[in-house]
Amino acid sequence: MTQPKVRKIRIPKKKSSAKSRKENNLKSRSSALPAKNLDLEQMEQLAINTVRFLSVDAVQKANSGHPGLPMGAASMAYVLWTRFLRHYPANPLWLNRDRFVLSAGHGSILLYSLLHLTGYDLPLEQLKQFRQWGSKTPGHPERGLTPGVETTTGPLGQGLANSVGFAIAEKYQASLYNRPGHEIINHYTCVLASDGDLMEGVSSEAASLAGHLELGKLICLYDDNQITLSASTHITFTEDRAKRFEAYGWHTQTVENGNDLEEIDKAIREAQAIGDRPSLILVRTHIGYGSPHKQDTFEAHGSPLGVEEVKFTKQAMGWPIEPPFIIPDEALALFRAALKKGKAYETEWNMRFSAYTKSFPDLAKKFQQEMADELRSGWDEEVPTFPADPKGMATRAASGKVLNALSRKLSTLIGGSADLDPSTDTALKAMGDFENPNNETGNLQGSIGGGWSYGGHNLHFGVREHAMGSIANGLGVYGGIIPFTATFLTFSDYMRPSIRLAALMKRRVVFVFTHDSIALGEDGPIHQPIEQLASLRAIPNLLVIRPADANETAEAWRVAIETKNQPVALILTRQDVPTLDRTRFAAANGLRRGAYVLADAPNGKPDIILIATGSEVGLIVEASQKLIDKKISVRAVSMPCWELFDAQPQSYRDKVFPPHIRSRLAVEAGATQGWCKYVGDEGDVIGVDRFGASAPGKIVMKEYGFTVDNVCDRARKMIGRKKPN
Numbered sequence: 225m226t227q228p229k230v231r232k233i234r235i236p237k238k239k240s241s242a243k244s245r246k247e248n249n250l251k252s253r254s255s256a257l258p259a260k261n262l263d264l265e266q267m268e269q270l271a272i273n274t275v276r277f278l279s280v281d282a283v284q285k286a287n288s289g290h291p292g293l294p295m296g297a298a299s300m301a302y303v304l305w306t307r308f309l310r311h312y313p314a315n316p317l318w319l320n321r322d323r324f325v326l327s328a329g330h331g332s333i334l335l336y337s338l339l340h341l342t343g344y345d346l347p348l349e350q351l352k353q354f355r356q357w358g359s360k361t362p363g364h365p366e367r368g369l370t371p372g373v374e375t376t377t378g379p380l381g382q383g384l385a386n387s388v389g390f391a392i393a394e395k396y397q398a399s400l401y402n403r404p405g406h407e408i409i410n411h412y413t414c415v416l417a418s419d420g421d422l423m424e425g426v427s428s429e430a431a432s433l434a435g436h437l438e439l440g441k442l443i444c445l446y447d448d449n450q451i452t453l454s455a456s457t458h459i460t461f462t463e464d465r466a467k468r469f470e471a472y473g474w475h476t477q478t479v480e481n482g483n484d485l486e487e488i489d490k491a492i493r494e495a496q497a498i499g500d501r502p503s504l505i506l507v508r509t510h511i512g513y514g515s516p517h518k519q520d521t522f523e524a525h526g527s528p529l530g531v532e533e534v535k536f537t538k539q540a541m542g543w544p545i546e547p548p549f550i551i552p553d554e555a556l557a558l559f560r561a562a563l564k565k566g567k568a569y570e571t572e573w574n575m576r577f578s579a580y581t582k583s584f585p586d587l588a589k590k591f592q593q594e595m596a597d598e599l600r601s602g603w604d605e606e607v608p609t610f611p612a613d614p615k616g617m618a619t620r621a622a623s624g625k626v627l628n629a630l631s632r633k634l635s636t637l638i639g640g641s642a643d644l645d646p647s648t649d650t651a652l653k654a655m656g657d658f659e660n661p662n663n664e665t666g667n668l669q670g671s672i673g674g675g676w677s678y679g680g681h682n683l684h685f686g687v688r689e690h691a692m693g694s695i696a697n698g699l700g701v702y703g704g705i706i707p708f709t710a711t712f713l714t715f716s717d718y719m720r721p722s723i724r725l726a727a728l729m730k731r732r733v734v735f736v737f738t739h740d741s742i743a744l745g746e747d748g749p750i751h752q753p754i755e756q757l758a759s760l761r762a763i764p765n766l767l768v769i770r771p772a773d774a775n776e777t778a779e780a781w782r783v784a785i786e787t788k789n790q791p792v793a794l795i796l797t798r799q800d801v802p803t804l805d806r807t808r809f810a811a812a813n814g815l816r817r818g819a820y821v822l823a824d825a826p827n828g829k830p831d832i833i834l835i836a837t838g839s840e841v842g843l844i845v846e847a848s849q850k851l852i853d854k855k856i857s858v859r860a861v862s863m864p865c866w867e868l869f870d871a872q873p874q875s876y877r878d879k880v881f882p883p884h885i886r887s888r889l890a891v892e893a894g895a896t897q898g899w900c901k902y903v904g905d906e907g908d909v910i911g912v913d914r915f916g917a918s919a920p921g922k923i924v925m926k927e928y929g930f931t932v933d934n935v936c937d938r939a940r941k942m943i944g945r946k947k948p949n
């Protein structure tokens with residue numbers, strides 16, 4: 225662990241009374257204290273100002289960043305981090321740590337300052353490199369990059385919604401693994417949220433669900449500074465936030481003075497004592513606290529204070545103007561106590577866990593395996609193989625069977641839909657409903673069965689797609705859980721920010737999307753996805769898999785479970801598709817390579833390659849047969865996943881699409897954008913580049929050209945173009 229260099233500083237002596245400390249006027253601030261023989265209150269003020277000025281200096285040095293929030297929220301952060309948060313900076317991944325989420329990710333320098341000060345492996349040099357190339361202190365907190373950062377935040381509202389996922393995960397793991405006298409999971413999730421966080425719809429969805437689920441160990445400190453990026457909240461955000469959260473079922477408290485440490489302390493203590501409701505603590509703070517000309521203005525929000533204003537602020541707060549990045553010994557000592565306390569927490573927990581291991585060896589092993597993200601042998605042994613069937617089944621239906629087979633073996637696999645279980649086929653039968661066991665009210669419509677508890681595998685997200693995505697991200701980030709979500713493909717737009725963040729965080733979350741094309745029929749263009757496939761494929765590090773039939777669907781689920789560092793979108797049909805006869809066609813595990821030759825030209829020298837995904841694979845298979853009957857050599861390629869294909873060696877890709885075969889026709893009931901990469905300049909695409917229409921699915925497909933005849937015509941035309949005869 226790198227210890228920071230600590231400078232001794234001389235700070236002019238100036239005593240402050242308890243009363244004056246509670247006031248917000250600048251003159252009474254009590255940081256102007258002697259460096260020696262400080263009492264605790266003085267040291268605490270020194271520590272809080274250390275956070276403030278590390279943040280101010282880092283932003284100023286970077287000439288970029290957000291100083292206002294750290295300056296205003298430093299006191300509550302200090303109280304939470306030094307008096308309550310149970311964590312161990314030397315082991316940031318200690319399993320039973322309290323989770324802290326800075327939902328207002330733009331205030332990242334606050335988090336980095338706290339991480340450095342409490343002893344995480346984040347040297348002071350990193351704070352000096354704030355927002356610079358290659359540093360561990362990027363503009364917004366990024367999970368996986370900086371030790372101690374639990375989740376990537378910045379898009380407002382996401383962190384709060386992720387925290388709901390953490391709190392669900394805690395309840396789930398506790399329910400699954402704790403035994404009387406043996407509590408191995410028992411921690412809080414604490415989130416610091418801003419006005420912007422509370423304004424964004426996703427936080428309302430998530431908070432509503434958290435209230436319903438009575439997630440008592442979720443505590444949100446709301447930095448109620450009444451200023452946003454460009455405005456006073458008096459012109460944008462005037463509802464009674466406390467009442468709003470009360471209506472959601474939260475316990476709420478208000479701290480009128482965000483610098484009153486004892487009031488904050490009391491509120492957090494009370495929040496922790498509330499077991500059956502999440503807590504919101506509205507803490508009235510002042511953005512840019514201490515800055516003579518910028519406090520309480522949006523000028524303090526997202527720009528450096530400026531050289532002169534930094535000087536004025538330090539003068540006003542009794543802080544040495546030079547040098548920057550001062551960390552007084554006394555302040556550091558208060559924060560670094562986290563190392564000793566953390567060691568004690570961890571040691572005590574290790575003892576608890578070894579007693580647990582003795583009493584419940586199998587459970588302990590399972591818990592460790594799951595937390596290490598290892599799959600138990602036999603995890604997929606119940607996954608069915610589907611017999612060939614020309615009528616077949618919808619891939620959503622196949623998915624339902626596979627998912628249920630998996631969930632019986634994998635207690636890590638939990639999730640649900642946004643009020644669409646009967647449509648998305650994602651109910652885990654008899655695997656329990658995730659609800660507060662105290663509220664069991666009998667056989668409610670919609671409950672799936674198998675027990676009503678915090679150990680239920682079925683999460684009922686309600687009609688809340690965006691929060692569903694973000695909560696699933698929280699579950700995925702937490703560890704030991706493979707979360708899945710489900711809705712219609714067209715509504716992927718409602719959860720796109722969450723999908724993007726899962727990809728950015730390199731976390732496995734399985735996003736199931738059914739009703740994947742215009743073929744869904746009568747619900748019409750508002751339900752019929754067009755551009756969604758292309759837009760999902762545009763997200764880096766996301767696997768988008770559109771299986772062709774039931775057996776490819778089984779394989780797609782296997783890939784989704786095995787993929788640890790990427791989210792996966794499974795794109796499934798509402799309508800039946802034939803289950804291909806795998807004795808005639810290549811095996812479904814070709815899906816693992818993204819694209820594979822399903823059936824080749826009889827002479828192995830195709831005139832044309834037909835390529836399709838999902839429901840259109842059946843179509844090209846039929847069309848191929850017809851073309852072969854007309855003595856045209858056709859290769860049929862199933863291409864369920866572009867990203868997996870792109871990851872194959874060039875030699876494999878050239879085998880599937882030999883460069884000299886220029887006649888290539890792709891068929892997919894979605895936007896054609898992007899297909900040119902595979903069909904090339906001389907190829908063609910049958911796709912959908914306009915909105916759909918309300919009519920029976922088969923009619924819509926026919927009208928949009930998804931017929932065997934049209935595929936054959938377009939194929940023949942293409943070959944005609946190349947080989948006139």
Ligand SMILES: Cc1ncc(C[n+]2csc(CCOP(=O)(O)OP(=O)(O)O)c2C)c(N)n1
Nearest residue numbers: 293378379380418419420421451452453525
């Ligand atoms: C979804 C989203 N929209 C917009 C932004 C850009 N943005 C960053 S901070 C902010 C508002 C800041 O207000 P507040 O949340 O109160 O933070 P404070 O001003 O207290 O730092 C905005 C609009 C964002 N980060 N995320």
